[in-house]
Amino acid sequence: MKKAIRHPPITKCPHILHGGDYNPEQWLTWKDTIWPEDMRLAKLAGVNSLTVGIFSWAALEPSEETYQFAWLDEVMDMLAENGMTAVLATPSGARPAWLSEKYPEVLRVNRNRSKNLHGERHNHCLTSPVYREKVTRINTLLAERYRDHPALGLWHVSNEYGGECHCPLCQARFREWLKNRYKTLDALNAAWWTSFWSHTYTSWEQIESPSELGDTNLHGLNLSWRRFTSDQFIDFYLCETAPLKKITPAVPCTTNLMGPYMGIDSFKLAKVMDVISWDNYPNWHGTDQDAAWEGMHISFNQDMNRGFKDKPFLMMESSPSATNWQPTAKLRRPGVHTLQSLQAIAHGSDSVQYFQFRKGRGASEKFHGAVVDHEGTENTRVFRDVAELGARLKTMDPIVGCSTPAGVALIFDWENAWALGDARGFLQQNTAYDRTVIEHYSAFWKQAVPVDIIESTRSFEGYDIIVAPMLYMLRRDDAGICVAEKIAEFVKNGGTFVATYISGYVDEDDLAFSGGFPGPLREVLGIWAEEIDSLYPEDRNSFIWKDKNYAVHEFCELVHPRGAEVLAKYGSDFYAGRGALTVNKYGKGSAYFMAARTYTDFLDDFYRDLVDRRGIKRVIEAPLPPGVTAQVRSDGKKEYVFVMNFSPVPAGVDTGFAGKKELAPWEVLVLEREQR
Numbered sequence: 001m002k003k004a005i006r007h008p009p010i011t012k013c014p015h016i017l018h019g020g021d022y023n024p025e026q027w028l029t030w031k032d033t034i035w036p037e038d039m040r041l042a043k044l045a046g047v048n049s050l051t052v053g054i055f056s057w058a059a060l061e062p063s064e065e066t067y068q069f070a071w072l073d074e075v076m077d078m079l080a081e082n083g084m085t086a087v088l089a090t091p092s093g094a095r096p097a098w099l100s101e102k103y104p105e106v107l108r109v110n111r112n113r114s115k116n117l118h119g120e121r122h123n124h125c126l127t128s129p130v131y132r133e134k135v136t137r138i139n140t141l142l143a144e145r146y147r148d149h150p151a152l153g154l155w156h157v158s159n160e161y162g163g164e165c166h167c168p169l170c171q172a173r174f175r176e177w178l179k180n181r182y183k184t185l186d187a188l189n190a191a192w193w194t195s196f197w198s199h200t201y202t203s204w205e206q207i208e209s210p211s212e213l214g215d216t217n218l219h220g221l222n223l224s225w226r227r228f229t230s231d232q233f234i235d236f237y238l239c240e241t242a243p244l245k246k247i248t249p250a251v252p253c254t255t256n257l258m259g260p261y262m263g264i265d266s267f268k269l270a271k272v273m274d275v276i277s278w279d280n281y282p283n284w285h286g287t288d289q290d291a292a293w294e295g296m297h298i299s300f301n302q303d304m305n306r307g308f309k310d311k312p313f314l315m316m317e318s319s320p321s322a323t324n325w326q327p328t329a330k331l332r333r334p335g336v337h338t339l340q341s342l343q344a345i346a347h348g349s350d351s352v353q354y355f356q357f358r359k360g361r362g363a364s365e366k367f368h369g370a371v372v373d374h375e376g377t378e379n380t381r382v383f384r385d386v387a388e389l390g391a392r393l394k395t396m397d398p399i400v401g402c403s404t405p406a407g408v409a410l411i412f413d414w415e416n417a418w419a420l421g422d423a424r425g426f427l428q429q430n431t432a433y434d435r436t437v438i439e440h441y442s443a444f445w446k447q448a449v450p451v452d453i454i455e456s457t458r459s460f461e462g463y464d465i466i467v468a469p470m471l472y473m474l475r476r477d478d479a480g481i482c483v484a485e486k487i488a489e490f491v492k493n494g495g496t497f498v499a500t501y502i503s504g505y506v507d508e509d510d511l512a513f514s515g516g517f518p519g520p521l522r523e524v525l526g527i528w529a530e531e532i533d534s535l536y537p538e539d540r541n542s543f544i545w546k547d548k549n550y551a552v553h554e555f556c557e558l559v560h561p562r563g564a565e566v567l568a569k570y571g572s573d574f575y576a577g578r579g580a581l582t583v584n585k586y587g588k589g590s591a592y593f594m595a596a597r598t599y600t601d602f603l604d605d606f607y608r609d610l611v612d613r614r615g616i617k618r619v620i621e622a623p624l625p626p627g628v629t630a631q632v633r634s635d636g637k638k639e640y641v642f643v644m645n646f647s648p649v650p651a652g653v654d655t656g657f658a659g660k661k662e663l664a665p666w667e668v669l670v671l672e673r674e675q676r
């Protein structure tokens with residue numbers, strides 16, 4: 001179990017940040033009435049922080065090298081006068097029309113090699129020297145102007161980085177990146193297995209980014225392009241933050257991530273960020289999934305954001321009511337706003353921030369949820385929900401900076417996901433890496449066991465259990481150590497490791513391991529996985545474990561024990577009687593292998609048994625009703641226990657330390673106790 005500690009506050013504000021995106025430039029014409037009213041309403045709602053400037057470039061630089069900062073000066077002063085922390089954005093997420101018109105190289109080129117027109121947002125070329133120069137200039141001016149401003153608390157760099165660019169500048173940069181990685185064409189040809197379909201390259205200039213008009217089947221190319229694009233975002237982030245770091249070294253920088261967005265390796269980007277922040281848009285009340293599933297799914301995302309730096313983070317955006325881009329913009333039920341907000345804090349967020357504070361009157365976000373509706377007053381249900389939460393957050397200062405002591409780590413790895421997503425075979429597009437990881441996570445969530453989400457190359461120190469569903473790619477860390485070696489060391493020293501079907505198939509170049517699967521994990525797992533059977537949707541197999549029968553579906557891997565003990569055997573088909581679940585004693589620890597994809601009934605039972613045997617503490621020891629979880633934050637002296645009901649029905653919970661509690665639908669209780 002990792003030790004609980006208190007981290008320093010993320011910004012100079014010692015409170016839970018409460019507020020979010022504010023677009024005063026949309027109300028410049030009415031600033032004398034709307035802006036003061038916004039401040040009155042913000043204070044009434046318990047808002048202590050507003051994020052400004054995200055899409056303000058055209059308002060700040062209406063024509064090239066002509067700047068107007070007066071309105072932003074006024075906004076920053078207004079925030080300071082009202083005791084608010086300004087999260088100040090750099091404007092690169094959307095550019096003025098004059099910039100695209102004069103410098104068309106900034107326009108992105110798509111996979112089909114068509115060039116975008118000006119418009120939308122999040123669509124600049126990542127390489128363009130002109131765009132980088134213009135961004136550096138405006139960021140420098142912002143930093144110089146507000147370096148000593150009392151409101152400035154945090155830099156919000158750009159907005160929701162994503163997408164990719166295939167323009168000639170990016171192609172040239174990609175080839176440089178490849179030369180740096182592979183050094184020689186021979187090495188690249190070998191790593192990409194280019195003798196396949198006569199794909200051997202004889203000059204660097206022949207290499208083009210993946211496209212449906214060209215190549216999509218060379219996995220080494222696809223993986224390299226993913227890595228390159230991700231690295232380009234990191235490089236762009238560093239370009240953006242260079243002037244901020246130089247001029248305002250004491251002000252932390254962040255950029256708002258998008259949960260498990262696959263376009264950027266967020267673990268890698270996190271290494272250059274001071275603070276993690278992310279945008280959270282759950283689909284509560286969906287028709288195709290129940291609220292408990294969404295509760296687990298969002299808890300997983302929150303834990304993952306904490307895991308990026310193993311520290312408290314910020315929930316930079318969330319909707320205080322309906323979300324305009326979801327297929328059905330269903331209203332939040334009473335209580336759900338508080339539940340969603342405190343769920344973030346339960347998992348390590350030190351903020352509840354919204355998109356958006358006031359609804360604009362035009363364009364596509366005019367009906368996206370906001371603290372202040374078009375009606376314009378505090379007399380709305382949503383405003384009252386936000387204000388009620390704001391009052392509750394004011395009592396939570398002691399939670400700021402508290403850590404999450406976890407004894408279990410679950411591996412979720414971007415590079416693994418990229419390679420697995422490319423693999424042809426298995427269930428084609430339905431191999432479902434993320435769903436599988438969340439199903440394993442859910443078994444811990446249901447029994448109130450805190451979990452850290454880590455990438456495969458992260459240190460395993462402090463953990464009792466490491467779970468790695470479908471760790472298809474075994475790659476090396478920056479020191480050149482393969483994850484398989486780290487896993488073997490972890491188990492040898494007494495750790496418990498759990499692996500599943502489709503593990504240890506390829507190396508970091510996406511080349512299949514010779515000598516049998518699961519590649520370099522064979523020894524620690526004590527098995528050889530000879531074949532894998534992919535099942536049709538209606539197919540089932542089964543196994544019996546601890547006298548209970550469990551159905552399996554989708555994947556049945558056929559393993560030979562090579563030292564491992566068989567704990568459960570397949571019940572039918574030509575492989576009936578062969579091992580479906582194994583354990584291998586290795587050094588002082590154990591390594592389990594789930595050869596088949598089960599349903600969550602097995603995962604729940606298996607991990608409950610494992611948690612008991614490893615003596616991992618649950619936040620609440622008594623079994624919890626469906627849809628209820630408990631999570632904890634701690635400073636090492638005091639624990640703050642969040643009991644959350646993600647269901648539309650009341651739930652009775654025996655907390656143990658605080659007696660029995662009855663939770664209303666969607667209710668959250670925050671309880672305190674001394675560190676156990």
Ligand SMILES: [Zn+2]
Pocket residue numbers: 108109125126127128165166167168169170
């Ligand atoms: Zn480009």
